[in-house]
Amino acid sequence: MIFRPKYFFGETFSGLRRNFLMFFTAISTVAITLFMVGFFLIIVYDVQAILASVKSQVEVAVYLKDNATQEFKDYLEQEIKSWEEVSEVVFVSKEQALEKFKRDNEGSEILKEIQGNPLPASFEIKLQSPEKVEQIALRFLTKDGTYIDGVDEVIYGQNYVQKLFSITAIAGSIAFLIIIMLLLAAIVLIYNTIRLSIHARRKEIEVMKLVGATNWFVRIPFLFEGFFEGVAGSSISVIMLFFMSNYLLIRGEKAIIDTLRVKELAILGSSNVILYIYAGIIVLGGLIGLLSSSFALKRYIRV
Amino acid sequence: MNMIEFRNVSKVYEDKTVALRNINIGIKKGEFVFLVGPSGSGKSTIIKLLIREIPVTSGSIFIAGRNVCNLKYSRVPQLRRNIGSVFQDFKLLPNKTVFENVAFALEVIGRPGYVIKLQVPQVLKLVGLEHKMKSYPHQLSAGEQQRVSIARAFVNRPPILLADEPTGNLDPVNSEGIMKLLSRINLIGTTVAMATHDRNIVNSMRRRVIELEEGEVIRDQKRGVYGS
Ligand SMILES: Nc1ncnc2c1ncn2[C@@H]1O[C@H](COP(=O)(O)OP(=O)(O)O)[C@@H](O)[C@H]1O
Ligand SMILES: [Mg+2]
Numbered sequence: 001m002i003f004r005p006k007y008f009f010g011e012t013f014s015g016l017r018r019n020f021l022m023f024f025t026a027i028s029t030v031a032i033t034l035f036m037v038g039f040f041l042i043i044v045y046d047v048q049a050i051l052a053s054v055k056s057q058v059e060v061a062v063y064l065k066d067n068a069t070q071e072f073k074d075y076l077e078q079e080i081k082s083w084e085e086v087s088e089v090v091f092v093s094k095e096q097a098l099e100k101f102k103r104d105n106e107g108s109e110i111l112k113e114i115q116g117n118p119l120p121a122s123f124e125i126k127l128q129s130p131e132k133v134e135q136i137a138l139r140f141l142t143k144d145g146t147y148i149d150g151v152d153e154v155i156y157g158q159n160y161v162q163k164l165f166s167i168t169a170i171a172g173s174i175a176f177l178i179i180i181m182l183l184l185a186a187i188v189l190i191y192n193t194i195r196l197s198i199h200a201r202r203k204e205i206e207v208m209k210l211v212g213a214t215n216w217f218v219r220i221p222f223l224f225e226g227f228f229e230g231v232a233g234s235s236i237s238v239i240m241l242f243f244m245s246n247y248l249l250i251r252g253e254k255a256i257i258d259t260l261r262v263k264e265l266a267i268l269g270s271s272n273v274i275l276y277i278y279a280g281i282i283v284l285g286g287l288i289g290l291l292s293s294s295f296a297l298k299r300y301i302r303v
Numbered sequence: 304m305n306m307i308e309f310r311n312v313s314k315v316y317e318d319k320t321v322a323l324r325n326i327n328i329g330i331k332k333g334e335f336v337f338l339v340g341p342s343g344s345g346k347s348t349i350i351k352l353l354i355r356e357i358p359v360t361s362g363s364i365f366i367a368g369r370n371v372c373n374l375k376y377s378r379v380p381q382l383r384r385n386i387g388s389v390f391q392d393f394k395l396l397p398n399k400t401v402f403e404n405v406a407f408a409l410e411v412i413g414r415p416g417y418v419i420k421l422q423v424p425q426v427l428k429l430v431g432l433e434h435k436m437k438s439y440p441h442q443l444s445a446g447e448q449q450r451v452s453i454a455r456a457f458v459n460r461p462p463i464l465l466a467d468e469p470t471g472n473l474d475p476v477n478s479e480g481i482m483k484l485l486s487r488i489n490l491i492g493t494t495v496a497m498a499t500h501d502r503n504i505v506n507s508m509r510r511r512v513i514e515l516e517e518g519e520v521i522r523d524q525k526r527g528v529y530g531s
Contacts, residue, residue: 207394210354211455212383213411 022197030233033186068150195296230289312362340515346498387456391471446477
């Protein structure tokens, strides 16, 4: 086939001009649906980041009895380090604990009442997989439910940790479902708009086939059009998302950073997730436009 | 050699309707043939088989000596470029001018611009519409619209022209004009086959008549009339 850009572009754009309403509908459908997808992606990403950061703060604190021997401490440290669920173990001596306590409570009345050093030494354990926190904590118990010798108490937020994990799991699957549903809705809506605009031009296709145009010749202007509508629509949604992020969502993220100390957020995080979302939406728009035209054409072309 | 030849062609549609039974027809190059018969007798089916809009059920069809039944799907456009076709409903594009409608047929088969500028006015002159090039279909009479569709079918100078009830929507005066035009196209050497159930037209032309009834050829007469 001879490639004739003048014909293809001419046909694409004269098609656009004549079917302005169809064209406008297709582009706004793409823009609105993909805007929703992008908006939810940002929100979901941030919620996941917050939950992940809360999860990573889950720690096990093992408080030691004052009479625990150095051998016992060394033995326990080695033992804890050998567990693969553990990412980091820090030993906090009685002195360090007192210093930290003083720092945390500077200028407070409590400090005056402290005599000697009532604070215990401890191991602070950070976990590779926070979900395992309960199993780790249980290792400090003997069979009859008392702590092993030398350990005074093990604290890991017994009550809230399990709830936190089930919440994150549920939130994760709901977010995933919402994104999938939005994406499906976007695809169905865009496909139908493009199918309608092809349907409106079925007579043109019929005549083309009748006078002996090859399938590619019939197809290419429609594919161009679908692709163009997809890219134009998704670009508009990216522009809307851009303003949405920079004037609205960014304030929310600042608040999250100030209060929760979460770092890896979509807009303000260091990995520029937002840019990937923008790029992904434009690619997605072009792809959905192209594939929609290609599938919608199947019904009209085989004559 | 026959330009068009049907050998034992039968057509059964998906819903088991038998449209053609064991048809044998030979049409020579440059001939003018009427396909007549009541509605539902299989005339349109013959036309659709020739342009490979539908496949045959059994038998074979030869065009210029070539069996077109086993034509690869990708070769069908080439076949259609050699067969102009005209229909009762014109099939013009309402948002293109007369010139653009005709030019469209050349554009979509990849003809270069200078060929289009040369051939479109020529063929519009042949059908007598050179002064209406910039009009839109809705600004034309039905007869003029059918002329545009004939111009489009013929602009590429195909050796075969098929017409399925081309006068079906026209009054007698306009019909006569269309018949004159088809005769002229036939005189240039084009093989013309026209399906019709218009008794007066067939009788006034005195051309070869192939009569169908319930999918069978019941008469094939040299200088025939409608109904024996
Ligand atoms: N697409 C189709 N599916 C099923 N039956 C059809 C189809 N097209 C035509 N027929 C049937 O085939 C027979 C011949 O139809 P057709 O060739 O259109 O006749 P004509 O053009 O002479 O009126 C009729 O009985 C008609 O109902
Ligand atoms: Mg018919």
